[in-house]
Amino acid sequence: MTSPRSAEPQRLTRADLDALPNYVPGRSPADLARELGLPEAIKLASNEVPYGPLPGVVEAVTEAVTGAHRYPDMGVVALRDALAQRYGVAPDRIATGCGSVALCEHLVRATCLPGDEVLYSWRSFEAYPIIAATSGATSVRVPNDAGHGHDLDAMAAAVTDRTRIVLVCNPNNPTGTSLRRAQLDRFLDAVGEDVLVVLDEAYREFVTDADVPDGIETYADRPNVVVLRTLSKAWGLAGLRIGFLVGQPAVAAAVRKVVTPFSTSLVAQAAALAALGQEDEVRRRCALVVAERERVTEAVRKLVPDVPNSQANFVWLPLHDRAAAFGAACEARGVIVRPFPGDGVRVTIGTPAENDAFLAAAESAL
Numbered sequence: 001m002t003s004p005r006s007a008e009p010q011r012l013t014r015a016d017l018d019a020l021p022n023y024v025p026g027r028s029p030a031d032l033a034r035e036l037g038l039p040e041a042i043k044l045a046s047n048e049v050p051y052g053p054l055p056g057v058v059e060a061v062t063e064a065v066t067g068a069h070r071y072p073d074m075g076v077v078a079l080r081d082a083l084a085q086r087y088g089v090a091p092d093r094i095a096t097g098c099g100s101v102a103l104c105e106h107l108v109r110a111t112c113l114p115g116d117e118v119l120y121s122w123r124s125f126e127a128y129p130i131i132a133a134t135s136g137a138t139s140v141r142v143p144n145d146a147g148h149g150h151d152l153d154a155m156a157a158a159v160t161d162r163t164r165i166v167l168v169c170n171p172n173n174p175t176g177t178s179l180r181r182a183q184l185d186r187f188l189d190a191v192g193e194d195v196l197v198v199l200d201e202a203y204r205e206f207v208t209d210a211d212v213p214d215g216i217e218t219y220a221d222r223p224n225v226v227v228l229r230t231l232s233k234a235w236g237l238a239g240l241r242i243g244f245l246v247g248q249p250a251v252a253a254a255v256r257k258v259v260t261p262f263s264t265s266l267v268a269q270a271a272a273l274a275a276l277g278q279e280d281e282v283r284r285r286c287a288l289v290v291a292e293r294e295r296v297t298e299a300v301r302k303l304v305p306d307v308p309n310s311q312a313n314f315v316w317l318p319l320h321d322r323a324a325a326f327g328a329a330c331e332a333r334g335v336i337v338r339p340f341p342g343d344g345v346r347v348t349i350g351t352p353a354e355n356d357a358f359l360a361a362a363e364s365a366l
Contacts, residue, residue, distance in 0.1 A: 016133065017133070017134070020129070020130060020133050020134075021126070021129070021130070023126060023127060023130060024126070024338075025046065026043055026045030026046035026336060026338060027043070027045065027331070027336050028043075029041040029042065029043040029336060032331060032334065032336060033334065036332070036334055038334050040334075041334040041335070041336060042334060042335045042336065042350065042354045042357050042358070043336045043348075044335060044336060044337050044338075044347050044348040044349075044350050044354060044355075044358055045336045045337055045338040045346075045348060046238070046338070046348065047173070047203075047233060047312070047313055047314050047346075047348045048232075048233070048238050048348065049233065049234060049236050049285060049289065049313065050350045050351050050354065051236065051285050051288075052236070053236055053237075053271075054235065054236050054274070054275045054278040054281055054282065055278055055281060056274040056275075056277065056278065057236070057237070057271050057274045057275055057278075059274070060270040060271055060273065060274035061240075061267050061270060061271050061274075063270065064266050064267045064269075064270035064271075065267060067266060068266060068267070070266070071262050071266075072262055072264065072265055072266035072269055073266075073269065074261055074262050076096045076264050076269060077091075078269070078273060079096060079264070079269050079272050079273055080094045080096065080244075082272075082273055082276050083096075083244055083276070086276055086279075087216050087246060088216075088217075089216065089220065089246050090249070092249045092252060092253070093220070093246055093247060093248065093249055093252050094244055094245065094246055094252060095244065095245050095247075095252045095255040095256045095259065096242065096243065096244045096264045097242075097243055097244070097245075097255075097259055097263060097264060098241045098242070098243070098260075098263045098264065099230055099232055099241045099242065099243045100200065100202050100228040100229060100230040100232075100243030100244075100245070101125075101127050101131075101243070102241075102243065102259075102263065103228055103243050103244070103245045103255065103259075104127065104128075104131055104167070104198065104200065104228060105127075105131045105134075105135070106255045106258050106259055107165065107196070107198055107226060107245070107251075107255060108131050108132060108135045108137060108165060109135055109258050110251075110254040110255055110257075110258050111164045111165050111196055112132075112135055112136070112137040112164045112165065113136070113137075114136035114137070115136075115137075115138060115162065116137050116138065116162055116163075116164040117137065117138045117139075117140050117160065117162045117163045117164060118131070118132040118135075118137045118138070118139055118140065118163075118164070118165050118166075118167065119140040119142065119155060119158055119159060119163050119165070119166045119167070120139070120140075120141065120142070120166065120167040120168075120169075121141075121142050121143075121144055121149075121150040121151065121155060121168070121169070121172065122141035122142065122143060122144065123144060123174065123175065123340065123343050124144075124150075124167070124169045124172055124173065124174075124175075125167075125169050125172075125173045125174075125200065126174075126340075128167055129141075137164070138162070140158055140163070142154045142155045142158050144172075144175065144177075147177060147308055148172075148175040148177050148308045148316060148318060148344075149172055149175060149177030149178070149179065149308070150168060150169075150170075150172060150177070150179055152179065152183055152184070152186070152187040155168075155187070156187055156190040156191055159191055159195060163195050164195065164196065165195070165196045165197075165198060166191060166195055166196070166197045166198065167198050167200060168184075168187075168197060168198065168199050168200065169200040169202075170184075170199055170200065170201060170212070170215070171203045171204075171206070171207065171212070171310065171311040171312040172312075173200075173202065173203065173312065173314075173346075174314070174316055174338065174340060174344070174346035175308060175310075175316040175318075175344070175346075176308060176309070176310025176311060176312045176314055176315060176316050176346075177308050177309070177310070177311075177316075178207065178209060178212045178309075178311040179212065180209070180211040180212055180213070181211060181212070181213040181218065182211075184199075184213060184218075184219070188219065188222065188225065191224075192224075193222075193223055193224045194224070195224060196224050196225075196226060196251070197222075197224055197225050197226070198225075198226045198227075198228060199215040199219065199225065199226070199227045199228065200228045201214075201215050201216075201227055201228060201229055202228065202229065202230045202232070202233055202243075203233060203234075203311070203312035203313060204229065205233070205234035205235075205282065205286050206233075206234065206286055206289060206290060206293070206311060206312050206313045207311045208290055208311065209311055212311055215227040216229075216246050220246045220247065223248055225247070226245050226246070226247035226251055227245060227246045227247070228243065228244075228245050229243060229244055229245070229246070230242075230243040230244075231243065231244075231272050231275060233313060234282055234285070234286050234313075235272075235275045235276075235282060236275065236285075237268070237271055237272065237275060240265070240267060240268040240271050240272075241265075241268060242264060242268040242269075242271070242272050289313045289349050292349045292350075292351075292352060292355055293310055293313065293314075293315065293349045295355070296315055296347070296349060296355050296358070296359065297309070297310060297315050299359050300315060300317060300347075300359070300362060303362055303363065303366040304317045304318065304319065304366065306318055313348060313349050314346050314347055314348045314349060315346075315347050315349070316344055316345070316346055316347075317344050317345040317346075317347065317362075318343070318344040319339075319344050319345055320342060320343065320344065321342060323339040323340060323341050323342065323343060323344050323345050324339050324341040325365075326339065326345055326362075326365050326366070327339030327345055329361065329364065329365035330358065330361045330362070330365060333357070333360070333361040333364065334357070334361075335354075335357055335358050335361045337358070
């Protein structure tokens, strides 16, 4: 016998998720172009590289698709072996996933129970609070310092006996700021080995400051450090969603245990293997991005003097309460940027022509 329905339908999902912000993707340039009646719009909102797939990737994807009726290799053996050789680590220290953001989520699932704490700087990657909340963990946000970067001393002081994982985004998304080796050395020594420290290095390939350490080379041998990398940015595979982590074997094994089965797709594995063979071309493209990054930074500082130095493929305009209006003004000129209302605006480095269009829009808006 069924019970009578109440006047109000019973809630079937978690009420706490109502307060959780949605992850905000970059707006579709095709939609904006139609709205404005323009032949095309420019998207500088999602930190993609503008140069198309690397040589050999399309061919590898085309060949892989012929086997799309079969499951991919769940162990991702060939790709893990290639990454191990490329980065000089053992394959059992690597786990792959649907982008580095998915691996971050898996790490929190593998380390935290409800009530455990996930600590990170804010503002940093917008997925961090979403990952913590959906895992039942408690977010501990430590405000950025005056230079828009991580305040590592304050972060170390915020660690408690409930802290299970600390997320350190280096270079930081969305501000582009970076941490140097002496700072990270002190921080890791202060945190101690009973807390997992995740170095999120999605933008590592764009770093030109020699004092900003390569986390895999410098810290991955520490028992409590995991380094996240992605092939979405410099390696041009954003549309195929593939990332990897390097950690101690036990940590990597725990992540592989909680990863959604077969989430590193057949096509993504093939594309990643092809891309890894194009390291010289990746370096060439990154050099183009860095040159444009310096040019754009110099230009926007004439409009917003406190733009921080960026070591990523984007620049940060700390416009605070003007951020939303600036984003709307750029869109009105057919240029999509990424405003974070109340904080600032992140602008991806595109081609020289795309960057010129942004600078014209910025000058008009400011």
